[in-house]
Amino acid sequence: MTGIPLIVVFVLAIVVMIVAISKYKIHPFLSIMTVSLVFGIIAGVPIAELPKTIGEGFSGTFKSIGIVIIFGALVGTLLEKTGAALKMADLVVKVVGKKHPELAILIMGWIVSIPVFCDSGFVILNPIRKALTKRTGTSSVAMTVALSMGLYISHCFIPPTPGPIAAADSLGIGDHLLLVILLGAVLSIPPLVAGYLFALYIGGKVKARDDEEDASLVKSYDQLIAEYGKLPGGCASFAPIIVPIILMALASGLAMAKINCPVIAFLGTPVIALAVGVILGVVLLASARKMDEFYAITNDTLMIVGPILFITAAGGVLGKVISVSGMVQYITANSNVLSTIGIFFPFVLAAILKTAQGSSTVAITTTAGMLAPVLPALGLDSPVLAALCVIAIGAGAMTVSHANDSYFWVVTNFGEMEPQQGYRTQTLGTLVIGLSSMLGVYIAYMVLA
Secondary structure (H helix, E strand, O other): OOHHHHHHHHHHHHHHHHHHHHOOOOOHHHHHHHHHHHHHHHHOOOOOOHHHHHHHHHHHHHHHHHHHHHHHHHHHHHHHHHOHHHHHHHHHHHHHOOOOHHHHHHHHHHHHOOOOOHHHHHHHHHHHHHHHHHHHOOOHHHHHHHHHHHHHHHHHHOOOOHHHHHHHHHOOOHHHHHHHHHHHHHOOHHHHHHHHHHHHHHHOOOOOHHHHHHHHOOOOHHHHHHHHOOOOOHHHHHHHHHHHHHHHHHHHHHHHOOOOOHHHHHHOOHHHHHHHHHHHHHHHHHHOOOHHHHHHHHHHHHHHHHHHHHHHHHHHHHHHHHHOOOHHHHHHHOHHHHHHHOOHHHHHHHHHHHHHHOOHHHHHHHHHHHHHHHHHHHOOOOHHHHHHHHHHHHHHOOOOOOOOOHHHHHHHHHOOOOHHHHHHHHHHHHHHHHHHHHHHHHHHHHHHO
């Protein structure tokens, strides 16, 4: 099957999956795996190849993010158990004040995700989000959405995140990364404002599980501190998060500058960087004289992370099945139909690919590769307009995050929300920031063209 019928089947498959999860309460893992299998069969993926495709999608997700999620969650648990998360929250509140915690976590996410994948960034910053939520008594959902949106915007807009770097290279402006960085930073403002306002709005409409828990058992900040005794110092508290970020940023910066440093490249790999974070978290635990709890902490963390890993991997299966179904090739072959809409063409094409296969990075790199030969025809071949095209692609690659995106499941599960709540928060939120991003791109295009 190919062409329009394949697109129709894909849309129906997504609808069936959402209904199965939200209305009939079928576990997301089973729903996604079943839809992936049925869609693969209907789309004409060879039966003999389908098990291999499913296996590659499942294992590929584990390989790319599985260990990162485990180590990141373990860092978070260690920060929580030692009181370091509360210490970080206290310091952040002193800087921004108690009235704007959502803005604080939004900006923190935007900064952290410049060198770090948004999935990893959410796992790393989630302990601070939770502690800030308790510290300020604000909505957990608002904090989750604000963090997610901040991370997502810089992940899609600003090098050295891999997607924008690859897009810049494909479009012939690999030597103008500073231009892409500056445009990405400036054009982050509209979606940051939209994401912040949406977080405030949706926080009053949706309640997560930890919102309900906090409502039934409210503890003052002084009571929380009393449970830990003396909190660790500020530098020691931030170290398990800041050090991995610095290592990953150094590795990305050296790679961007084409400087070969094997030691930094090794330490800057997300898995190794987060392993360093775990070690620093264990040091905190030892300082608090709680090493006897380390086995239980690790065991509890693995039990919590297990469902997240399997649901995330199932989303990877759906993305893999879609990628081999011929749908991406059909979109590529008919891209000339979309080319008449100018600067909106990169946005629409990236949004279609993003929604179809789940990965923002894949959507960015694939769209850039498709557009490279036609940039002159679109009138986007000057360095400034090509850089603007990279941002337009990034805006499309935000639109939208749903069940075939690993980030959707990371945000939903770590934010302690049900899947249907994830559609109202993460999916709708990424639509809001995607459209507001493209609005900013269009205004910039009218000025620069």
